Every structure is written in structure tokens, then in C-alpha cells.
Amino acid sequence: MRKSTPVVLLSAAALTMSACAESERDSSGEGGGGSAGADSTFTFGAAGAPEVFDPFYASDGETFRVTRQMFEGLVEVKPGSAEIGPGLAESWEPSEDGKTWTFTLREGVKFTDGEEFNAEAVCANFERMADQNEAAQAGPAEYWSYSMEGFGDDSLYRSCEAKDPKTAVLTISRATSKFPAMLSLSAFAMQSPKALEEKNANDVKTQGEGFAYPENAQSPVGTGPYTLEKYDTANKTITLVRNEDYWGEKAKNAKIVFKIIPDESTRRQELEADSINGYDLPNPVDWKGLEDGGNAVEVRPAFNILYMGLNPEKNPKLKDLKVRQALSLAIDREGLVSSQLPEGAVAASQFMPDTVKGYNKDLQPTKQNVEEAKKLLKEAGAEGMELTFAYPSEVTRPYMPNPQKIHEALLTDLEEVGLKVEVVTKPWNGGYLDGVDNGQFDAWLLGWTGDYDSADNFIGTFFGNLKSNDFHTSVTDFGAELSKALKEADTTVDEAERTALYEELNKKIAEEYVPGLPISHSPPAIVVNEQVEGLVPSPLTAEEFSSVSVGGK
């Protein structure tokens, strides 16, 4: 090293500093503000990186938030509600047996590569989705696997026929309440058949402990109001640009930029510094502060459920209805809602929110009754019974903003009726979800946000599969009966009849079965700054950003 090294280093440092000082002066160009009008940009703070840009291989909200702006399905959720309405199909008609669905397609729609959208394109998409290799079936095609109940002969999907360019006919193996609501899932959006073929869309491979995707997954082609411009992985930003040839009302902003900011408090700071225009799921404790700062906290209707799961296989005392009822009576749902959950949260009487068809309006959330709970426990010979009760760490969910606090409140209630509770906590991905799946806990906290408006998506998911469900209903005396009744309700074609069946089932679950304890529905929020107009909050957290405009202050 030469003697002058420190001098060189010092000069370099001085240069750096002066450069920094200079850059401070250039702070005006920052951020997502922009001026109102055709060239404006909407900058949104995303909590995570998207999985892939091919929505069919995705299953997480962060991916769908991006792909939803670029793709459309046959059926779409109406803005601001959980109800389905027309998408790329203007209308649809089921056959009498509920197995054949005729979709009348919108005309004049083109994919962004110039290909025409028609019935053949629809069938090419469904054939593609149904024809997945082993690797894709095991993981990436999760939404199909789950909603269509598998592949090949097991699948709900049977065939697709293009009757004429405007008419596509889908056939399924049995009538189900999920259809056609499930087609509103982002995963089942329509993609350009030409792109699917040219970019080997189905060529998914396992590589080590992950999945490698073909070219289509990086740049798939849809019909939506935006297209992908670039994904700058080094800077963690995704840029979408307006589709100028969009068939419907064109997007208000020329660009959407998603900045990936995993830390929630950093997203808040970025919003306050005006370098993003909005972000999702602000922490409920921040809502007021954000509003005081001039931002709009849009609280969505709750489309979720938080429940306390019970495992009668792990703890046989839980097989006794009286014990389960006692636990339900021990819990102060109203107290929990008012002390731990965001404004707008409500105590739950059943395992689904009131916006879902089949919700039973006659049911009331069980009120806390310590004496009655103690009496029931005594009758069941379970006074002072031991119970492991788990909650997850390192996570917040829309239905569970602070797992630890919620758990503490419930724990106090359970101990008040004399239960000896052993508290277990594990990181969400570090053993908690595994623990629930492997039946390690007697009781645990978990929840669910619905995918679409269907009772089957809630109680069907929880208790429909007798062989394997988290509630281990197979060891109870009601499990088989409940599972069978859920299947019957699901396959009932007549909507009024079906709704009545689900209402009745909700009553039975609440009063006669008590497989677990529904606790609350919490409204998740989305926040935008005062420059933003036209955002329609969606109960499914499925906002369309094409209606959003960013104006000057």
C-alpha cells in the first residue's frame, strides 16, 4: 500500500459526500405523485414479490394483485362486492342438470398480442389448464387442483366446445354451487392461445426445492387494461403500462408501478413520504394516524373468518359436545372484538361472513357465560381439563392482525372456566402450519379469507373432506353426516333450495356439532393518499386499479 492511500480514500469519501449533498437537492422528482392526466403513474407498495406472472400458476394475493390488472376471466367479481358479474362472457346459462354451461362471449375483444378473443380461445385456455404435467399438478396448478378437485377423471372439468365464435360450452362432471363463481378466480383468467403455445406455457419443472417456469410465466398475454412493461428484480419494482387498445373503458393512469416493500412500517413511511400512493393491509393501529395524515383508509367488508380449531383426535375429551359447547360459552367474543380487533370487526356466529349465500341470519354469536360453561364441563367430567392451545408467531393475517394478543384474550377466558391451558407458539412457516396439519395441537387459531361467494368455499373447505380436515371430524359422531350433507348441498342445482340447505347446515354446525369455534370477521383495509381517486375497495381484496386516477394536489 502506498503512503498516499489514506489521501486517496479521503478524496474519494469527500467526492462521495459532495455527490450525496448534490443529490439531496434533486429530491423533487421522487415518488409516485405525478400530475393528473394521461401520463400519471399510480405507485403502490406491495408486500411481496409476485410468484409468477402467469396467474394460472399462482395462488397468492401479491401475484394476483399484479396479474388482475392485466388479465380478465369469463366471469368477474362486481366492483365493490363479492357477487359475480359479466367479464369476458356477457352472460351464461346452465343446463337443467347444472352440468353444462353455455357462455355468450363479449365481441370485439383482443389479446394484447393482437390475437382475437373468441370461443376457440376459451377452449384453448381450459384445455391448457386441464392438461398439466405431474410437477404442475403437485404445486403450481394449486388453484385448479383445489377448485376443480383435481385432474383427469377426478376433475370437475369435463370438456369445452366452441359452438361458434361467440359461444363456448363448458361441461362439468356434476352440478356444484362453486360454478360459475370459481371462474372469477384470477388463476382462471384468459390468456392468448398463441402465446400459450409459443411460450410453452405448460412446461413447468421441479428444480431443487422449487419450480422452474417456462417463458410464458414471465410475459403472458391477456386482454386486460394494462400490460407488463418490466419487472426490475434488482430494484424490486414492477411496471405496468396502459393497454391502449383495451376493449372497455381505458385505464385512467398511464402506468402502475408496484414497489415491493415487505416491511409494513416501511410501507407506511413511504406513503407518508409521498413516494407511494397506497398500500394494502395497513396495521389497524395505524388507521387513525394515517387518516389524520390526510390519507383515505378504505375499510373493506369482511369476507373472512377467524376461528379456534379443535382436534378431538388429539384430545379425546373434545369429542364430547358438552365440552365443545363449554369452550364456546367460555369465550368472550364481543370483548375480544372491541379490545383487539379493528373497527368494523364483528363477532362470528358461524363459519362464514354474512355476505355469503347460505349465511343463517337467525344465529347469534354465542355470548360468554362462565357459569354455564363450568356446569357443562362438570357434567362432562372434564373440570380442569388440560388443553394445548397454539397461536402462530411472525405473521399477521387479514382475519388476525395480532395473533398473540388475540390468543392472550382467549387464554384468559379459557382459564377462567378452570381449564389448564398449555400455550404453544411456533412461527407461521416454522412449524405452525405443519403443526395444525399434523394434528399436533388440541386447539389453535386459524382463519380463512374466501376466494369467491360460495358457502362451499367456507364450510365445504373446512368440513367437507371427511378423510382429511384440520378439525379431524372423522373421529366424531357427526363428521360423516356433516360431510355428506355438505356434498348434497353443493350439488343442489336450485339456488333457493341450496341456500336453504346451507342455512340449515350452519345452524346445525353452530348448535349440534360445534366442530370448532367461529370467533370473528375482521375487515381488512387498503390505504391511499389524497391524490388518489376512484379506488373501489373489494371485500375479496381484488381491487381493479384501472379506475384509479392520480391527480395533482
Place this chain on the structure above:
Amino acid sequence: MLRFIVRRLLQLVLVAFALSVLLFAWLKSLPGGTVSAMLGERATAESRAALTKALGLDQPVPVQYWSFLKRALQGDFGVSNGVQPGTPALQVFTERFPATIELSFFALLIAVCLALPLGYLAARRRGGILDNASIVGSLVGVAVPVFFLAFLLKYWFAIKLGVMPVSGRQSIDATRVTGFFVLDGILTREWDASLNALKHLVLPSIALASIPFAMIFRITRASVLDVLDEDYVRTAQSKGLSHRVIRGRHVMRNALLPVITAIGLQTGALLGGAVLTETVFNLPGIGSALADGFFRRDYPVLQVIILAAAAVYVIVNLVVDILYAVVDPRVRTR
């Protein structure tokens, strides 16, 4: 010299192999894992079993290690399944590495540029105000956790005063060449982009510089003090050599030996601080990838980063040893 380097390189290979075994065994022993992280609440017994089988996680651990090793030797470390799903783990590493290098470089630059002159001056004026102030400063540097300092800096300069960006690497469009944003701006003559990137680096670099600054300062000070007491310095002074010559040729040159070692060690240790700094400032470097990788149980990414970090550590030590040999000829003959 060549034998010395070859021997150290062989050591590197051995260390990498031993570490890969330990790392693999450790990751496999952790609760939870890829399958539940990928499936979330939707997991059913059937879907878990299918995914476990597809990813080969139903195989015995030694078999899994063997297939990992075979692929790794061909440069295939698997695909990220959480940090950046679908992207080869090695690519995640190479894309994020520049951010960490930039951050560490500027942190080290700040630390060295402040610590060397301050250490020298403090030693020259031992017991003086500057000396005492610097010692207190360095103690604070060691004692205050990096993330706390990072939070403070962010709170004051980015949120309260609004003169610095809150987070991220760059907030304007720019052409990418090397992935080093500051350098890219210079190469493409997009000065705005360079400055913007530099501006995003100021606060995190200062936060991260606190620990190496303290260490380098203390070692420089102690080392200069030792050298100042040496006979040859007194001889040089009595010969009437200029102050500048004595400082450069006699004092600093000899005092630098332990300082170089300290800088080398600090370079390796910077990664630890980078995990926190990058997370606080949302810099997409390997530090934040490491944190994210643990949270999402993205083992392919974790393996690449930890192995590479170990390799960097060993290489830095090797370079330090070589520099040592260059600066002090006695080392070579030993």
C-alpha cells in the same frame, strides 16, 4: 507465495464442502419448511403429500444432499420458492449481490475514511479532547445496535426532515448494466440515476459504517500509539525528517498492518449488519434475502447465500494474508 495461495484455495474448497453438509443438515432439522410455506392455509394432507413427493422431500436426507451436491457442482442450486419464486437461487444471489456490495463498500469507505485520520490524530494527541471524544464515539458505535441506528437515521433524515429517501435502491428509471446502480449511472452517463442511487445509500451506509468505524478507529489509534513509541520514529525525528515523511513512511506504514487485518475481518462481518440495515431500508441485497429466506423457508436461496458468504469470508481472509505479505516482507519468509 504460489504454494501459499494454492494451499489457502484448497482450504476454501474444504471449508465450502464441510459447510454445505452442516448447512444442509441444519436446514433439514428446522421445523416447518418449504411445503407449508408454499401451500399456506390451503394445505390438505393430499396436497402436502403431492408437493413433498414432487420436490423430492420424501427422500432420506443423505439422498437429498447427494442430489443437491451433484446439481450444485454444475452450478444449479435449485429455484427460489419464496424470496423470488421461479428464479434460480444462484440468479437471486447474483442479482442481489451488487446491492450488498455497494452498501458494504460505501459503509467501509465511510468507516475507513473517518477512522484512519481520526485514529492517527487521536493517538498523536493522546488524552486530548479529540482523543476522548473519538473514544466515546467509537464506544457508542460498538454499543448501539446497527438496526437501532438505522431506525434513528431513517426517522430523522427520511421521515422528520424528508431530505433522504425512506427506502429502496433507486426511485427513477435507469438503464442496468452491471447491477451496481451507482456504477451503472456513470457507465451510461445517466448522472441522475447515479446520484439517485447514491442518495439511497447514504443513510444505510452510515448506519452500517458504525461498527467497522469503531473497530478500525480503536485499532488504528492503538497501533499508531505503539509505533510512535518505537525507536525508529524517534531516530527519524532526530534526523530532522519532515513531519509528513515521518507520518507517511514510518508511522502509518508500520501502523497499518493490524489495521488491514481489522478491515479485512470487518468486511466479512459487514454481512451481519447488512441483514438488518437492508431490512430496515428495504434494500434488495443478499442481507434482506437472507432474512426473507428464513421467514419463507426458501432453502435454495439460503444455501446459496450462506455458502457464498462463507466463500467471501475465506477469500477476504486470503486477500488480507496476501496483502500482509506484500506490506511486510517478513511474512513471506516465515
